[in-house]
Amino acid sequence: MIETRNLVRRFGSFTAVSGVSFRVDRGEVLGFLGPNGAGKSTTMKMITGFLAPTRGTAIVCGHDVTADALAVKERIGYLPEGAPAYPDMTPAGFLSFVAQVRGLAGANRKARIEEVAAMVHLEGVMHQAIETLSKGYKRRVGLAQAILHDPDVLIMDEPTDGLDPNQKHEVRSLIKGMAARKAIILSTHILEEVDAVCTRAIVINRGSIVADGTPEQLRSRSRYHNAVLITINAGTAAGSVRGELERLPGVEEVEDSGSRDGRASLAVIPRRGRSIVEDVGRHARSKGWEVDEIRVDAGRLDEVFRSITARGAGGAR
């Protein structure tokens, strides 16, 4: 339902987005990851028809944004970064304005506004000026505006940024509840969000896609993927344990993850993501170590994120 074809955007001599292509289908929730200034927002602004691409295009529900931006805008619900809304207006007035623009009329308009207000829990503040609302409520107003016309495509720029954990959870549940019927793109800095709501993630760095896959696939790129975390009674073997684990086949290296209450925790990192938990377990049993805990690490998104975006991090815009 969303397809970008080689999107390029330059600002003067600076290339913010250079050749981004991907597809998002109905039922997918695509997480857009990347450091600040990587080009996430610029890409979203091009898909939503706010910025004209320097080259390339985006196709939304069969409409080319460079040829018929209006048709694209009709089909997209968009929550811009920071959820801007008119501060003097009340949520009721604001949503009524958006509904009017979206072509909702009469009783239908009223019913839909009430329905959406209930979905995002705005009922209590519908007649209060938006500028007097808390950040959480403002974000909900922005969300309500974006889903008012029940769009097939929903694009949200940092929908949970600045919200407290409860509010984040609420917004995520809302997104998950809609996911099956829509194609959704959301950008985020919060990696746990990818696990919480996304079916797929794209990492973008310096204007280009550097990773594209399910959260599991991304995680498997981590050096901690299939690593064995083992906690043992330090008294049992102390020094020799580490050396023995390092000599096991398939083990790349053993990291010390600290010790507490006389127990040492070690991270046994496999070579190229091999599964080594059985070998480690068998070895521990044969040596009679007192093992408190043993578990397999699925991989760490933050570590993957850092390793693929670290090069040239902190760029402008």
Place this chain on the structure above:
Amino acid sequence: MNRMLAVFRRELAGYFATPVAYVFIVIFLFVTGVFTFQLGQLYERGQADLRPFFDFHPWLYLFLIPAISMRLWAEERKQGTLELLMTLPIPMAAAVTGKFLAAWVFAGVALALTFPVWITVNVLGSPDNGVIVAAYIGSFLMAGGFLAIGSFVSSLTKNQVIAFVVTVVACFGFLISGYPPVMGFFSGWAPRPVLDAVAGFSFLSHFDAISRGVIDLRDVVFFASLIAAFLFANAVVVEWKKS
């Protein structure tokens, strides 16, 4: 059309959502009163017409109209709502005209509320009401011209103060083009047709012509095309400044 109306209604309601509208209207009426009765000596002249009232309009508008127009686009940009507005399915022309018309109607409301002055002269004597209607139309057209310039300037910045000041200066230029300071600047180097063109842009002479009771098509066309030209430039600037 519906979308233009939606923008129009939101914008017009926006004026009344804050005290801005009421403050503006009260000041407008107060200042018109002072100008008309004190400076213009409406009573003392002993003539049943509204010339002193209308003669001050260009100068009143010079400072009051930019106060209406300064927020039109600058505020949207400042609040970040421009991105919202421009990603709603609203054609650019509808957004620009909707906003402009809201400001124009608001100025029209303020102007219409000066009706007690009209009643006064009708009570005191028997003025030529045709002339007065024409002058009201001329004044409204001139307000539209100022607003179009203001809307265009507002789209250039996100700072409302800058929008205000620049609009005042630009409107002043249009007001007095054809008069010594402006003509002095052009004469000597600019060819004759340019001088004529500059002189032709004078709001004062066009307004003066209408307020004498003669609604000449040329004056109407002047204001209409000026409004159209500035709104077009407005749309171009909004599109261009998005990046």
